[in-house]
Amino acid sequence: MSNFPLPNNSADLTGDVAFVTGASSGLGRRFAQTLAAAGATVVATARRKDRLDELVADIKGAGGNAVAIEMDATNTDSIFAAYQAAVDAVGTPTILVNNAGIPDAQYVTKMPVELIDAVFDTNLRAPFILAAEFARRLIAEKRGGRIVNISSMGAFRYNGNGAALYSITKAGIVRMTEALSAEWAKFNINVNGIAPGMFASEMMDGMLERQGDLAAATPRKRIAQPPQMDSTLLFLVSPASEAVTGTIVKIDDGQGAK
Template sequence: MTDYPLPNTSQDLSGQVALVTGTTSGLGRRFAQVLASCGAKVAITGRRVERLEALAEELRATGAEVEPIALDMRDSEAIVACVEQAEAALGTVTILVNNAGIPDAQRAHKMDNQLIDDVFDTNLRGPYVLSCEVARRLIAAELPGRMVNISSVGAFNYAGQGAALYSITKAGIIRMTEALAVEWARYNINVNAIAPGAFASEMMDGMLERMGDISKMFPRKRICDPAQMDSTLLYLVSPASEAVTGTFIKIDDGQGSR
């Protein structure tokens, strides 16, 4: 027995309802699996319905309570409807992971207006609309919440190889995190961000195909595995991070420090 309080490190998310965007592959899929494994009910979202259903079946087989919801982050009305469906099926959303994003993969001066709109709306406008919708419901219900926005080390480092707008939107996610954290702190809604480096995903596969094996430039010469982000995600949504809001955590394996 100790005569001092035990560390506040619980990762039990029982009673929590999580909504994760972009769960049909890569990081989002892993985030949904991790949150479900810790006891949260999870609304999984994305545009590829067949993949959503497959992930839902996989998670249900482990005993998790899951609601798959088709969602295009470019559609504001669909975003509101998604939150309504998640709440009707699982309860008030208390954990939001803004993960969905698309690359531009194009030089800035060569991008057409439709691609510009798609990248802005998916990567920045959509997450803002979704965050506000979730916050409105948390405030009305007088419940605390945790929001984790997925940015990128591209918000801080840009090599000039055809991802300017992606970098701009991910920098916007950092500023959105800081601003909303200040505005919603009084309601006990914590807003933080993770800025990953090169992690295995469909988006990364496309980059590797276009640019070659970029891992050779990294200090550890590797592409990271999404599971290496588990502890950070769980920290930011757990009671242990109650006083942490408006910050971002880089997870880049030293890639951005070269």
């Protein structure tokens, strides 16, 4: 048996480079801050460069290290350019957090093709392209890594009140996580996912405006906060989860247990 420390629970990310999408707000912003606080150099990406610059300033002010790189998840050239810019700036990423996502909030028959394309491109196509680029470079360098794909509890249930495509793409993220974990296990690249329930974010703010007080229907009468996901994220990207791959961790504050 290998000689593991007791307990085998390190979350020290010193020396890692973490590429985080959708980092300008919400969960992505918190993910970037959490990874930086654990010692990783963070590449914060999103379309809103001004917000990324503010995030990087906050991380550096707290003693961390980060760079801001503009990226449009619906544009293939932008994805590859952002990834190369990250490599040039701070080195090959060893952690990838595929967080960027958009809702559709419409019935399928009312969705314009442009919105269909945007949801597919942002929620599923871009994460797949980034995961492939991430793995391709690490395999060439004979190094392992960690991918965390952000799905949703919406991948597992849909009540018929709009946002079917969001549910479909997030279910795709679940299967993508499982399939890529099998393909890349031999290269020591772990691929896992997180499926959040209702968490405070700009996306959630929009849902609350449209649907009212959603918290009232939850077992704990609350909407969870991004910091409550820190420990799961750190576990999935840290040495402690070395044998965990192909897993989706549901974090919904009991919302799906009714």
